[in-house]
Amino acid sequence: MFQTVTGALVLLIAALAGYRRSFARPGWPQGIRFFFLTGTQFLLIGLALGEHFLGLLDRPTIERLGPVFSLGLGYFGLIFGLQLEFEKVLRFPLQFLSSMFIQAGITFLFVFTLFFWLFHQLDGSPAVFIPALAIGAVACCSSPTIVALLVRETKPVKCAGIDLIRYIAGLDTILGFTLFAAAACLVHTSPPPLGPACLPGLQWMVLSIAFGMGMGYLLHLLTQTHCGENELWVFIIGIIIFSGGVSLFFDLSPLFVTMVAGITAANLPGSKDRVFMAIFRQEKPFHIVFLILAGAVWQPGLVSGLVLAGFYLFSRTAGKICGGLVAASWLPLRFQVSPLIGLGLLSQSGVAIAMAMDLYLSGSGSNPDLLVAMLISAVLVNELFSPAMARRFLAGSRGETA
Amino acid sequence: MRRLAALLLIVGFMALVHAAPGGWDRPEGARLSLSFGFLLIAAYLTGDILSWIKLPKITGYILAGVLAGPFVSDFITRDAVAELKLLDSLALAFIALAAGGELELAGLGRRCRSICCGVGFQSLGVFAGIFLVVVLGRQWIPFFEGASAAAVFAAAALVGVLSIARSPSSAIAIISESRAKGPFTETVLGVTVIIDVLVIALFAGVVSAARALVQVDAGLDLFFLLTVGIELIGSVAAGVAVGWGMSGYIRRIGSEIPVFILATAFLVTFFSDQFARFLDSFYEIRFHLEPMLICMSAGFFIRNCTAAGASFIERLDRLSLPVYVLFFSLVGASLDLGVLKQTWLLAFLLAACRAFFIWSSAWLSGRLCGEPPLFYRMAGFSYIAQAGVSLGLAGMLAGSFPGWGQAASVTIVAMISINQVIGPVTFKYALDKVGESRAGRESLRKSTSCASSLREK
Numbered sequence: 004m005f006q007t008v009t010g011a012l013v014l015l016i017a018a019l020a021g022y023r024r025s026f027a028r029p030g031w032p033q034g035i036r037f038f039f040l041t042g043t044q045f046l047l048i049g050l051a052l053g054e055h056f057l058g059l060l061d062r063p064t065i066e067r068l069g070p071v072f073s074l075g076l077g078y079f080g081l082i083f084g085l086q087l088e089f090e091k092v093l094r095f096p097l098q099f100l101s102s103m104f105i106q107a108g109i110t111f112l113f114v115f116t117l118f119f120w121l122f123h124q125l126d127g128s129p130a131v132f133i134p135a136l137a138i139g140a141v142a143c144c145s146s147p148t149i150v151a152l153l154v155r156e157t158k159p160v161k162c163a164g165i166d167l168i169r170y171i172a173g174l175d176t177i178l179g180f181t182l183f184a185a186a187a188c189l190v191h192t193s194p195p196p197l198g199p200a201c202l203p204g205l206q207w208m209v210l211s212i213a214f215g216m217g218m219g220y221l222l223h224l225l226t227q228t229h230c231g232e233n234e235l236w237v238f239i240i241g242i243i244i245f246s247g248g249v250s251l252f253f254d255l256s257p258l259f260v261t262m263v264a265g266i267t268a269a270n271l272p273g274s275k276d277r278v279f280m281a282i283f284r285q286e287k288p289f290h291i292v293f294l295i296l297a298g299a300v301w302q303p304g305l306v307s308g309l310v311l312a313g314f315y316l317f318s319r320t321a322g323k324i325c326g327g328l329v330a331a332s333w334l335p336l337r338f339q340v341s342p343l344i345g346l347g348l349l350s351q352s353g354v355a356i357a358m359a360m361d362l363y364l365s366g367s368g369s370n371p372d373l374l375v376a377m378l379i380s381a382v383l384v385n386e387l388f389s390p391a392m393a394r395r396f397l398a399g400s401r402g403e404t405a
Numbered sequence: 406m407r408r409l410a411a412l413l414l415i416v417g418f419m420a421l422v423h424a425a426p427g428g429w430d431r432p433e434g435a436r437l438s439l440s441f442g443f444l445l446i447a448a449y450l451t452g453d454i455l456s457w458i459k460l461p462k463i464t465g466y467i468l469a470g471v472l473a474g475p476f477v478s479d480f481i482t483r484d485a486v487a488e489l490k491l492l493d494s495l496a497l498a499f500i501a502l503a504a505g506g507e508l509e510l511a512g513l514g515r516r517c518r519s520i521c522c523g524v525g526f527q528s529l530g531v532f533a534g535i536f537l538v539v540v541l542g543r544q545w546i547p548f549f550e551g552a553s554a555a556a557v558f559a560a561a562a563l564v565g566v567l568s569i570a571r572s573p574s575s576a577i578a579i580i581s582e583s584r585a586k587g588p589f590t591e592t593v594l595g596v597t598v599i600i601d602v603l604v605i606a607l608f609a610g611v612v613s614a615a616r617a618l619v620q621v622d623a624g625l626d627l628f629f630l631l632t633v634g635i636e637l638i639g640s641v642a643a644g645v646a647v648g649w650g651m652s653g654y655i656r657r658i659g660s661e662i663p664v665f666i667l668a669t670a671f672l673v674t675f676f677s678d679q680f681a682r683f684l685d686s687f688y689e690i691r692f693h694l695e696p697m698l699i700c701m702s703a704g705f706f707i708r709n710c711t712a713a714g715a716s717f718i719e720r721l722d723r724l725s726l727p728v729y730v731l732f733f734s735l736v737g738a739s740l741d742l743g744v745l746k747q748t749w750l751l752a753f754l755l756a757a758c759r760a761f762f763i764w765s766s767a768w769l770s771g772r773l774c775g776e777p778p779l780f781y782r783m784a785g786f787s788y789i790a791q792a793g794v795s796l797g798l799a800g801m802l803a804g805s806f807p808g809w810g811q812a813a814s815v816t817i818v819a820m821i822s823i824n825q826v827i828g829p830v831t832f833k834y835a836l837d838k839v840g841e842s843r844a845g846r847e848s849l850r851k852s853t854s855c856a857s858s859l860r861e862k
Contacts, residue, residue, distance in 0.1 A: 245443055
């Protein structure tokens with residue numbers, strides 16, 4: 004027991020110290036540096052604290068920490084939703100939006116088709132459609148963090164290609180979350196209470212949107228009047244956890260519901276900027292705690308998870324590259340863009356982990372442990388090579404004109 | 406009005422979820438998140454709305470917990486309250502860190518005489534007063550029917566000791582909410598914290614004496630007393646070690662302090678629980694380090710013995726509001742209204758007597774120590790609240806003396822429930838009156854400027 008507590012303390016301090024130190028070591032190899040910068044090491048810390056090693060965060064403890072989990076999950080949804088202010092999104096050319104849909108859609112179709120085929124070969128039941136849909140939805144999301152960090156670090160010549168990639172990476176998550184929510188809704192075989200006895204999945208989807216909008220309006224109502232930072236935090240945390248709780252209660256996707264809440268709040272007049280800044284300033288603690296908990300539920304010993312992770316990485320990379328290629332060559336963009344745009348969209352970091360945890364908590368898949376193992380293993384490997392790929396894309400886009 | 410509309414909206418959402426067919430048969434994580442999120446928003450809004458009529462916000466948090474809890478609306482089920490205990494313990498550990506951090510050695514030194522007098526007079530006064538009330542009124546107390554004189558004396562002593570206990574968590578929450586500062590606040594906090602530690606030792610002594618009195622073959626259990634002494638000293642020593650580690654982290658690493666504080670609170674709670682189980686299962690020794698005392702000592706050590714005190718207090722303050730809202734709403738949800746219904750008359754009488762003895766002993770000690778008249782008139786209102794430790798000790802009473810012990814425990818729990826609701830209101834009133842709360846300072850400033858302008862005219 005003493006080893007457990009001491010080990011836990013040492014690990015935690017090492018992680019927090021490493022997190023800070025990583026900013027001060029520009030000489031470290033890029034993959035490792037970005038691995039630390041995105042906080043991916045906390046997954047390993049969580050794994051060490053989990054039931055496979057120190058046993059400090061076993062399953063019953065994690066269940067009791069459900070609200071903390073919901074908080075981390077809802078935080079991702081809300082922060083993505085709050086960024087989707089329609090006015091700002093439409094300031095960019097319409098081709099940007101089309102590029103996003105094309106590349107995310109192609110990636111989704113690529114991964115979904117391959118996984119559906121694979122699961123069908125292994126299982127044979129039509130129910131494999133839902134996990135394949137969920138994995139496809141995860142695959143089409145990208146994280147804008149790596150591109151933003153690389154741009155800040157390498158300071159490339161400003162070009163429209165970089166704007167495009169940041170735009171896509173910021174928005175394809177919305178498509179991913181929506182497809183993911185559809186997978187969660189399709190699990191329902193009966194309609195919601197008082198609903199007609201047809202198309203239950205669609206009815207649950209409508210309910211998810213309605214509930215998310217209600218929560219967004221509540222957030223707007225609470226933050227419209229003047230309130231202090233502490234008070235703002237109570238409202239944000241409360242709404243995130245409550246939304247997560249209701250979603251999990253009805254087996255819906257907390258990520259999607261909080262994203263809709265964020266979109267609603269972002270498009271209503273009020274103090275959305277204050278809310279966004281408050282969340283943004285406190286990003287790291289949420290992120291760290293969430294990654295630690297995610298690491299604790301991860302079962303890395305599942306060999307099938309590792310095999311599937313390889314399959315996922317391959318199909319997603321291929322899908323992103325093809326999607327980027329199609330978007331770059333087919334769309335009548337007013338500027339030249341590298342056909343390797345997909346390379347800049349490989350990073351997933353926290354987004355994929357959040358979706359894996361959503362899958363784990365809402366139980367949308369038939370074997371959530373396996374899917375979590377697959378996605379976390381894939382993210383760990385992906386985060387090691389995706390910065391190099393993104394750098395390659397940035398190097399290739401130097402000659403492009405804005 | 407917007408806040409009221411928001412409260413109605415969230416209650417409406419919760420009522421809809423609650424009405425869903427077969428709803429509560431859901432995974433634990435979902436039920437807990439739902440309960441937690443609802444409590445956080447509804448309790449804060451209730452507190453905010455009650456503050457319009459000058460009541461402390463924590464009364465609103467407690468009230469919201471009561472209304473949402475298993476005895477009224479059942480939005481937060483009995484199971485959910487029990488399952489949220491882990492988060493509740495984390496919140497308590499956090500509050501204890503804050504309580505320790507609020508105790509400044511210099512201030513305590515200045516108020517040493519008043520604090521020592523307060524602790525001495527109030528412990529003796531409340532104990533003796535309640536003891537006499539119970540002994541003299543034994544014929545009207547139902548659970549003493551047919552009990553021996555020895556049992557009555559033992560029970561009276563135990564009820565007396567439990568009446569001494571206070572609630573540092575309520576005190577610190579009210580001080581934080583009303584931004585109170587000054588000599589009166591320092592004295593109240595010092596007395597409250599010291600009495601809450603002292604009561605653990607006193608309870609152990611009285612339980613041991615009561616056993617010797619009631620059970621013919623039992624003598625004074627010196628081993629039990631020694632264990633409690635070591636537990637207290639061990640908890641303080643562990644607290645110093647935790648505080649030293651935390652201050653080292655804050656000074657040398659300094660990143661993600663909120664996560665670190667949360668993790669420390671979790672580890673302290675986990676460690677004390679596991680350590681007690683380990684000793685019990687391997688060596689059959691009942692030894693329990695008190696997480697609240699560990700955290701309080703850690704907070705005190707960081708504040709007074711290290712350079713990280715200011716940064717620590719600032720970070721704690723930033724995190725405090727959600728923690729208080731959660732903690733006190735859970736206190737409300739776990740108040741056993743069923744018990745209060747059974748013994749409400751006796752519990753109210755005991756609570757009234759306790760309040761009277763607290764007020765008179767605080768008045769006497771303040772007067773003898775030369776405090777300003779306003780201070781000693783108001784001091785008694787500051788010590789009514791009870792929670793945490795006293796509830797735990799009441800549970801131990803039921804386990805130690807089956808029969809009348811259980812009935813006495815039920816009455817004490819009911820009395821604590823009443824004190825937990827009334828205490829914050831009276832404490833806030835006292836802080837406003839002595840002018841140490843923000844509202845009190847403002848009204849004092851207004852009346853001073855009004856008086857000076859009248860003088861000028």
